[in-house]
Amino acid sequence: MEDAAAIELDTRRGARMVAATACALLALVASVDFVVNPLGYYPYRYFPPLTWSSRVQKVELMRAAPPPRALVLGSSRSMQLDLGVVGSWAGGPAFNASVDSARAEDVDALLGFAIEEREWRPDRVLIGIDPEMFHPTAPPDGRTFGAPEMRSRLRPRLAARLAWQALTSALTFDTFRGSLSVLRANASSAQSPATTEFEADGHLRRRDWEREIAAGTFRLDVEPSIAEYRARFAGLDAEPDPDRVDALHAAVDRVRAVGGELILFVTPLHASLRAALARTSHYENVHARTLALLDGFAGPGVTGVDCSDVASFGGEPDGFVDGAHIDAPNATRLTRFLTSQ
Numbered sequence: 155m156e157d158a159a160a161i162e163l164d165t166r167r168g169a170r171m172v173a174a175t176a177c178a179l180l181a182l183v184a185s186v187d188f189v190v191n192p193l194g195y196y197p198y199r200y201f202p203p204l205t206w207s208s209r210v211q212k213v214e215l216m217r218a219a220p221p222p223r224a225l226v227l228g229s230s231r232s233m234q235l236d237l238g239v240v241g242s243w244a245g246g247p248a249f250n251a252s253v254d255s256a257r258a259e260d261v262d263a264l265l266g267f268a269i270e271e272r273e274w275r276p277d278r279v280l281i282g283i284d285p286e287m288f289h290p291t292a293p294p295d296g297r298t299f300g301a302p303e304m305r306s307r308l309r310p311r312l313a314a315r316l317a318w319q320a321l322t323s324a325l326t327f328d329t330f331r332g333s334l335s336v337l338r339a340n341a342s343s344a345q346s347p348a349t350t351e352f353e354a355d356g357h358l359r360r361r362d363w364e365r366e367i368a369a370g371t372f373r374l375d376v377e378p379s380i381a382e383y384r385a386r387f388a389g390l391d392a393e394p395d396p397d398r399v400d401a402l403h404a405a406v407d408r409v410r411a412v413g414g415e416l417i418l419f420v421t422p423l424h425a426s427l428r429a430a431l432a433r434t435s436h437y438e439n440v441h442a443r444t445l446a447l448l449d450g451f452a453g454p455g456v457t458g459v460d461c462s463d464v465a466s467f468g469g470e471p472d473g474f475v476d477g478a479h480i481d482a483p484n485a486t487r488l489t490r491f492l493t494s495q
Contacts, residue, residue, distance in 0.1 A: 208253045209301040224248035228282025229256040231421040233358035234485035243493035244278040250356035258287045258398040262405040263304035282421045285444045288394035379477025380430045387435035419459040427477035467491035
């Protein structure tokens with residue numbers, strides 16, 4: 155009996171020790187991840203994050219910019235629109251507030267920040283629509299948590315999902331590995347030069363692509379985009395997230411409330427990428443549903459345009475830098491087409 159009791163006591167002590175060690179390790183991981191912030195999920199920056207966080211950058215640029223006559227919103231697929239053409243159309247300066255991997259809630263939050271806090275009153279607004287903006291199950295982008303000006307404008311359910319994602323992310327060893335990578339890079343004297351930057355008006359500059367195109371060494375490769383966008387389109391065959399549809403409705407209402415003219419356009423994808431998606435991810439159904447959503451937003455002062463195929467605006471079929479992002483000449487063609495509607 156005494157031996158059994160001793161064994162049970164040792165077992166309990168061992169279990170408590172294992173639990174305490176696990177908790178200590180988890181606390182260490184969380185502490186490092188919160189401080190280093192490798193994914194840019196939190197509203198402070200002690201180290202350069204691993205991932206590009208255009209949300210924080212766009213908010214900072216919007217704080218410094220004078221009120222524009224025209225505003226562009228959307229994802230990275232809308233960042234290359236020709237702001238000179240947009241400004242001529244609007245009769246004044248234009249600003250591009252697009253952020254990478256934007257969901258509908260990002261568009262509404264940035265538009266709310268522009269109108270409510272910055273007191274901008276754009277006469278013309280262009281919003282690039284990606285089918286993934288209304289994803290039925292994907293969480294909000296964690297980088298939105300790092301921009302309080304955006305986070306505070308999310309709908310309650312999306313805000314709760316975002317907060318949970320930001321919290322649990324710090325408890326994962328994947329994020330911890332990212333923190334270690336950031337610390338190693340910060341300790342190294344050999345820092346890689348920035349290849350991506352924004353101008354004061356929010357226009358995207360991709361120095362790496364620009365150098366290759368100027369040197370005549372750029373070669374279009376769509377294949378990496380196929381795997382990426384198959385993952386993005388996974389689950390899109392279900393009905394769109396109603397909160398995200400409501401978010402875009404709210405964005406449309408914001409533009410109408412300030413008397414602005416709005417154009418919603420489906421962003422282009424390379425023909426090879428669209429064909430690959432059609433074979434594996436219900437692309438045609440998703441595309442049709444996206445067009446139906448645009449029809450639902452149409453009304454006075456709001457125009458919907460399908461630009462998913464570059465032929466719709468006279469674009470070059472291979473005028474892309476990857477499977478989902480058009481090059482500068484195609485961006486100018488697209489912008490001229492949109493501003494002629």
